[in-house]
Amino acid sequence: MSIRVENLIKEYGAQKAVNDISLTVRPGEIVGFLGPNGAGKxxxxxxxxxxxxxxxxxxEVNGFDVRTSPMDVRRSVGYLPEHNPLYLDMYVTEFLRFAGALHxxxxxDLSGRxxxxxxxxxxxxxxxxxxxQLSKGYRQRVGLxxxxxxxPPVLILDEPTTGLDPNQLAEIREVIREAGxxxxxxxxxxxxxxxxxxCDRVVIINRGQIVADSPLNQLRASAAASDVVVxxxxxDELANPDLLRALPGVQQFEPLGSGQYRIAANASVDLRAAIFRLAADQQLTLVGLRQQENSLEGIFKELTK
Known part of the structure; x- marks a missing residue:
C-alpha cells in the first residue's frame, strides 16, 4: 500500500520538470508534498x-509499476487533481454513482458507500x-x-483544501487524518x-529536486540549530545601525523601518542579551525585542529561495 519513487525524471524538451528524485510513502503515513509553483509537485x-x-x-503504487500495470495503479489510487474536473450538469449523487460505476x-453496495x-x-x-450550483469549496468536497x-489504499491529493473556509478546513483535515x-x-x-x-512527514521539492525529506519535528529541530532570528x-531610527550589524555572531541584518531591525545570528549566540546590553551601553531606548520561531513557512522560504 505504499508509493515508491526511484530516480524519477520527467522532461519536456530541454526542461526537466522532475530531476532524478526518489522517495517512499509508507502505509499509514501522511506526507505533505511542498514546493513553489512549477517545482514539479x-x-x-x-x-x-x-x-x-x-x-x-x-x-510503484501499491506494488504496481505505473508503466507495466497502469490499470492496477488506477484501481489502487484515489486521486484529486489540482484542477478538480467535474461534470457541472450532474447532480452530486448522480456523479458519485457514475464515478463508482467506473470502479x-x-x-x-454503491448506494451505501x-x-x-x-x-x-x-x-x-x-x-x-x-x-x-455548488460553491468552490463544496465542489472540492465532491472531488474528495x-x-x-x-x-482505495492510496490517496494522492493535489491541493485538496483549495477554496475551503476555516470551518470546512477543519472538517476536511479530520477526513484526511482519519484516512491516513x-x-x-x-x-x-x-x-x-x-x-x-x-502531516507525519514533509517532502519539499524545488526546481525538480527534493531539498528536504524528514519528519516535521526533525525539520524544525535542524532549522532551530542553524540560526536565531530576532x-x-x-x-527611533538608529543613527548608527552598524552597531547591531557588528554584534558577535550576526549573519544577516535587515532594517525594517520605523526603528525595527531584523537580525539573524548563529544559534550559539545569545542575541537578545547582546542587543539589550548594546542598548544600555549606547543609551538607546529599546521598546521591543522578540525572537522569531523557525516556522515551517520560514523553513520553506529558506529552502526554496
Missing part, C-alpha cells in the same frame, strides 16, 4: 496516478444539487468524495498550517 503526482509517463525512473461498484462518503465529507445538505468512494490511519496519503498544499496540523524595535 503536480507532475510527480500525475505520474504516480498513471496520467503521465515518466521519461526515466520508476514509480466496478453497483447496487446496494455513497451515503457514507457524503456524510464523511459534509455534503449532506448539498447532495441533491447540481454540481454547477469521488477520490474516497472506492476505498489505514491508507497511504500524499498531498500537496500551499497552506503551511495544513501540513503542521496533519526583531529589535527602538523608539
Amino acid at each position: 503536480s507532475t510527480t503526482m500525475k505520474i504516480a496516478t498513471g496520467y503521465l509517463l515518466p521519461t526515466d525512473g520508476t514509480i 466496478g461498484l453497483g447496487g446496494r 455513497i451515503a457514507e462518503i457524503i456524510e464523511r465529507v459534509g455534503l449532506g445538505r448539498e447532495q441533491h444539487k447540481r454540481i454547477g 468524495a469521488q477520490a474516497l468512494l472506492h476505498n 490511519r489505514d491508507k497511504t496519503v500524499l498531498f500537496s498544499t500551499h497552506i503551511m498550517q495544513e501540513v503542521e496540523a496533519i 526583531v529589535a524595535e527602538f523608539a
